[in-house]
Amino acid sequence: MKTTFIIDGGLGRQITAIPALEKYVKKNPDTYILSHYWNPIVWGNPLLSDRIHDNQTKGLFNLIKDSKIYKPEPYYNTNYINGRISLADAFNEEINGDNEKMPIPKIYLSKLEKDLGKAKARQKQGKVITFQPFGSSAVIKSDSVTDSSVRSFDKEQFLYVLHKLRRADINIALYDDREIPFINEHDVLKIPRGSIRDWAAIISNTDYFFGVDSSGQHIARCFDIPGTVVVGGTNVVNVSYPDFFTIVENDVEKHSYMCMRLCDFDYKISELNNGNAMDFSNKDLDEIVDIVIRSVYGNK
Numbered sequence: 001m002k003t004t005f006i007i008d009g010g011l012g013r014q015i016t017a018i019p020a021l022e023k024y025v026k027k028n029p030d031t032y033i034l035s036h037y038w039n040p041i042v043w044g045n046p047l048l049s050d051r052i053h054d055n056q057t058k059g060l061f062n063l064i065k066d067s068k069i070y071k072p073e074p075y076y077n078t079n080y081i082n083g084r085i086s087l088a089d090a091f092n093e094e095i096n097g098d099n100e101k102m103p104i105p106k107i108y109l110s111k112l113e114k115d116l117g118k119a120k121a122r123q124k125q126g127k128v129i130t131f132q133p134f135g136s137s138a139v140i141k142s143d144s145v146t147d148s149s150v151r152s153f154d155k156e157q158f159l160y161v162l163h164k165l166r167r168a169d170i171n172i173a174l175y176d177d178r179e180i181p182f183i184n185e186h187d188v189l190k191i192p193r194g195s196i197r198d199w200a201a202i203i204s205n206t207d208y209f210f211g212v213d214s215s216g217q218h219i220a221r222c223f224d225i226p227g228t229v230v231v232g233g234t235n236v237v238n239v240s241y242p243d244f245f246t247i248v249e250n251d252v253e254k255h256s257y258m259c260m261r262l263c264d265f266d267y268k269i270s271e272l273n274n275g276n277a278m279d280f281s282n283k284d285l286d287e288i289v290d291i292v293i294r295s296v297y298g299n300k
Helices: 011-027 060-064 087-096 111-121 155-167 196-203 215-222 264-273 282-296
Strands: 003-007 031-035 068-070 128-132 171-174 208-212 227-231 246-249
Touching: 003 011, 011 031, 011 087, 011 215, 031 060, 111 196, 128 155, 128 215, 155 171, 155 282, 196 215, 208 215, 208 282, 215 227, 227 282, 246 282
Parallel strands: 003 031, 003 068, 128 171, 128 208, 208 227, 227 246
Antiparallel strands: none
């Protein structure tokens, strides 16, 4: 029976679905995958590359109309919403129906992509980190940063952290393609806007990842780049890699579970309850950045 899986949502979901999809395709080669936006991150994958399409693919309907169509949703998975398993393992339970722990996803890059990524990441001598201060849902304005999902630094925190990193002679690859009006362009590496594959190649050539719960940490993990991840309102086991990264949380005992896509009213209340999850003082930020600096220079 021909099968089609629809994988929607952000880039992190696309990446974490890779191992479960590979596992399914090995047993069921007559499989197609529909990704609405992020399918380039799977290009080059020997099992999935030829099977993944976006919804603008010509002839897609005739390709999938006789298949059994599934839309696996980790956010509806019992073990996931109880904070027991990761996105990758929840995708496996939904796609393959078992509780096998999934391996770390792999992103395949060409030699040219790797070389170009290295040139962009290593344009200056010294240590370089990928810094992702804002989640995808952050609203960035000239005088503020707001994020209803409670997982982004605000403007003042961002500038404080950025300047402290620069004083430590660390070069910054700022992972965010949006316009950031309050940044001094000399504080970060000059990296032209590019595709997600360009950024994967850049991240793979940096010394360290430092950021919030968003796609950058998943890319860094794919390439075994060490890092520090600041987790705001989301659940660490669900969304990050606590056995690999240094995890920073604030008042975790007071957090409400953010039941995204499942219970809209409860999700809104959790946003309110978790409103202080990213409230770090300058002293807190000093401690976080010191962890990063010591790790980058090998002085843990």
